[in-house]
Amino acid sequence: MMQRKSKSRPSQPLLKAVWRANIDDHPIGLAWSPDGKNLAVAGVSGPITLLDGGDGAVQRKLPGHALDTMAISWRKDSRLLASVGQDGKVRLWDVVTGTQTSEMAGGASWVERVAFSPVDDWLVSAAGRKLRLWNSSGELIREYPDANSTITDIKWRHDGKHFAVSAYNGVVLYDPTKAEPLRRFEWQGSTLTLEWSPDGKYIATGDQDSTVHFWIADTGQDLQMWGYETKVLELAWSFNSRYLATGGGTQVVIWDCSGKGPENTRPIMLEGHQRLIKHLAFQRRGMLLASGGNDGLLAIWKVKKKKTALLVDAVFKAPIASLAWSPDDRNLAVADESGTLSVAAVRRK
Amino acid sequence: MMNTVETRVPVTVLTGFLGSGKTTLLNRILTENHGKKIAVIENEFGEVGIDNDLVIGAEEEIFEMNNGCICCTVRGDLIRILGHLMKRRDKFDYIMIETTGMADPGPVAQTFYVDDDMQEKLHLDAIVTLVDAKHIWEHIDDSDEAKEQVAFADVILLNKIDLVAPEDLERLEARIKSMNSMARIYRSRDAVIEMDKILNVGGFNLDRALEIDPKFMEPEYPFEWSGIYQLNSGTCEWVMGEGPDPAMGAALLPLANRGLAAMEATLMDAVLTFSEDEQAVEAGEMMRLGKGQYNQLVLNESGETVFNFAIQEPGYYMLFTEHHPDEFEARLRGAQSVLDPLETREYKPDHEHDEEVTSVGITVPGDLQLDKLNGWLSELLRVQGPDIFRMKGVLSVRGLDKRYVFQAVHMLFDGRPDRPWGNEKRHNKMIFIGRNLDRAALEGDFRECLAS
Numbered sequence: 046m047m048q049r050k051s052k053s054r055p056s057q058p059l060l061k062a063v064w065r066a067n068i069d070d071h072p073i074g075l076a077w078s079p080d081g082k083n084l085a086v087a088g089v090s091g092p093i094t095l096l097d098g099g100d101g102a103v104q105r106k107l108p109g110h111a112l113d114t115m116a117i118s119w120r121k122d123s124r125l126l127a128s129v130g131q132d133g134k135v136r137l138w139d140v141v142t143g144t145q146t147s148e149m150a151g152g153a154s155w156v157e158r159v160a161f162s163p164v165d166d167w168l169v170s171a172a173g174r175k176l177r178l179w180n181s182s183g184e185l186i187r188e189y190p191d192a193n194s195t196i197t198d199i200k201w202r203h204d205g206k207h208f209a210v211s212a213y214n215g216v217v218l219y220d221p222t223k224a225e226p227l228r229r230f231e232w233q234g235s236t237l238t239l240e241w242s243p244d245g246k247y248i249a250t251g252d253q254d255s256t257v258h259f260w261i262a263d264t265g266q267d268l269q270m271w272g273y274e275t276k277v278l279e280l281a282w283s284f285n286s287r288y289l290a291t292g293g294g295t296q297v298v299i300w301d302c303s304g305k306g307p308e309n310t311r312p313i314m315l316e317g318h319q320r321l322i323k324h325l326a327f328q329r330r331g332m333l334l335a336s337g338g339n340d341g342l343l344a345i346w347k348v349k350k351k352k353t354a355l356l357v358d359a360v361f362k363a364p365i366a367s368l369a370w371s372p373d374d375r376n377l378a379v380a381d382e383s384g385t386l387s388v389a390a391v392r393r394k
Numbered sequence: 395m396m397n398t399v400e401t402r403v404p405v406t407v408l409t410g411f412l413g414s415g416k417t418t419l420l421n422r423i424l425t426e427n428h429g430k431k432i433a434v435i436e437n438e439f440g441e442v443g444i445d446n447d448l449v450i451g452a453e454e455e456i457f458e459m460n461n462g463c464i465c466c467t468v469r470g471d472l473i474r475i476l477g478h479l480m481k482r483r484d485k486f487d488y489i490m491i492e493t494t495g496m497a498d499p500g501p502v503a504q505t506f507y508v509d510d511d512m513q514e515k516l517h518l519d520a521i522v523t524l525v526d527a528k529h530i531w532e533h534i535d536d537s538d539e540a541k542e543q544v545a546f547a548d549v550i551l552l553n554k555i556d557l558v559a560p561e562d563l564e565r566l567e568a569r570i571k572s573m574n575s576m577a578r579i580y581r582s583r584d585a586v587i588e589m590d591k592i593l594n595v596g597g598f599n600l601d602r603a604l605e606i607d608p609k610f611m612e613p614e615y616p617f618e619w620s621g622i623y624q625l626n627s628g629t630c631e632w633v634m635g636e637g638p639d640p641a642m643g644a645a646l647l648p649l650a651n652r653g654l655a656a657m658e659a660t661l662m663d664a665v666l667t668f669s670e671d672e673q674a675v676e677a678g679e680m681m682r683l684g685k686g687q688y689n690q691l692v693l694n695e696s697g698e699t700v701f702n703f704a705i706q707e708p709g710y711y712m713l714f715t716e717h718h719p720d721e722f723e724a725r726l727r728g729a730q731s732v733l734d735p736l737e738t739r740e741y742k743p744d745h746e747h748d749e750e751v752t753s754v755g756i757t758v759p760g761d762l763q764l765d766k767l768n769g770w771l772s773e774l775l776r777v778q779g780p781d782i783f784r785m786k787g788v789l790s791v792r793g794l795d796k797r798y799v800f801q802a803v804h805m806l807f808d809g810r811p812d813r814p815w816g817n818e819k820r821h822n823k824m825i826f827i828g829r830n831l832d833r834a835a836l837e838g839d840f841r842e843c844l845a846s
Contacts, residue, residue, distance in 0.1 A: 070483060071481045071482070071483060073481065089478075089481045089482055089483070090482065090483060090484075113478070113482070115478070154451060155475075157474075173453065194455050194457075194470065195453075195455060195470065195471065195474065197474075213455065213457050213470060233458065234457070234458070234459065235457045235459070235470050253457065253459060253468075253470070253473070253509075254459050274510075275510040276509065276510070321510060339514075382481075
């Protein structure tokens, strides 16, 4: 077991709360606007709250979706927020005026995924097996042929040139300017989530059958990592594309993709969570990794090849529901299942 | 995982062919004033709120899952939908999952065992199968789905009984019992049934693993009938007419008193007696009395045959016959008149069922050797797992002072020690429900696991 409390030293880091709030709902999405000014949090019952990133003051309450909001995504300009929910709709909100600018049909009763391009004016939505590409005026650009099962995740490559979609049977890669998929990464199993390495070389997936895959995007080669305790829904890449942190159990498992890659290597294993880890988030330009679990533990680790160490931790009353580093990496937003929202900074005493 | 207080939300899976009355039953459950907040997951699209309750449409998505040595199929849609449902603030007290008429209940049940989020927040209470008492005959012979729905069930509701003749209903119930003797069977019209018969049944609860229909766990007997007679000293005649067989086995044993314990003791003696070598008895010859005397009564080619026996000690006697006496118009005649039995009992015959889907119950005294048992079970599930739908049991394991209880859905096994045996006689009881089960092989292999 990792020591929860490190020895008392003058430079002992601590987690300092910048502000706290409560949304009185189970938070299902926590997203900083790209400019870092706003933090959007969606509650499972529908409403979306926009808070000032600096002090937590409520800026706006958007109605969201009458029957549960399921996901949110910011446009790169921080002005538009997309949301999807169980009313079958994709909705676009102007966060400055607080008005809904578009309402689109997702194609099935539950719209579960939405992702704005980090570069262009596109967004992709998934509802059941329906995959639709829109522009930010709410115009349908393209409807793709139905996926062969419910789409579980959509992620854009960091340069916005491709996006990847996961479902049962693996991952399908698309170019938003083309109707036909670029490539299929096939796996006889239910792929639940995916993350592009920032350099675009790998697509990592977490699967229901307790595996993690590294798909090499250019060749379609598949590296499989077996032996997880549970299904894997937690994936986080370090900014330099060297480390992939994974959950799927009570230990954080970190694969080193430098050199010849993660295959046949021994991963870094981090102990400290008593119950299943549910969220992992790497800083955007730093090596701090945040992990949050069903035990309410929030842990921040400093990831290094030789000695990855626990930097600081805190325990929340309820299981951790969401984690998000601010765009400047200075603050970490944490939500627990009771609706407590906390923005904290790692400081030296 | 030991759960002293069950905080997880119970889930009932409702199966049955189209037209069996699932929708009627669901509507009853939703409108019945039971104070529960219920979420229903069904196969229609769309989501409808009904007062407090919620109906969610799901598209069945069956996924193969490969977890090390265990291969199974699960319902991916349920993992997603229930996972999301459990996040809601307005918690549900109960979840009902309606499957399509053609669904195999296996993947639904397995979903609750292979996914951690499901296991943490939900527990599978029971599989309830509705059977259209009139139209089931059109499916039961050649539909795998109909057979599986019956085989997996904890509760079977024979619905629409007003549309069938009583004898057809008896025939149906007997047929269903031979396929699944673990399930509780109820009869209904318009799906009218008390809620506590179908909700919180505990079908997958290990603590209730062996609350099994006692008629089923009763071993199968080598005889079909017994009658208790009060006999005075003197001679009696056992008169038989022509019947379906040219001969019939019989044993006459003294009974100490009319108490249950005495009857059980005599019953055990009869089982042993019927395992002895038979002794042919022809017309006019004396039948032999007592333990170990297994008479094979050989009938005349035609007409009545009379067998005699002499009673020395007046008292109660139990006569056991291989077939029901009515099949031979058989009766006992005393000195003056025909003697009627004071009490009769019929036994489940050990006839082979020619069903493809059957239940096999094994009751064996003695202690099991754990390593042998593990070896056998893992081999059995490896080879026959897809054909073994459900298993339940209470086992007596050598070196363990507690009962070992277990249940399994296909290859997913859930077992643990529960309470100490205490004064209870140590024994092993197991039930298998599945396709193409070989009773003799299962029982033989099971006995091989006994500690020598």
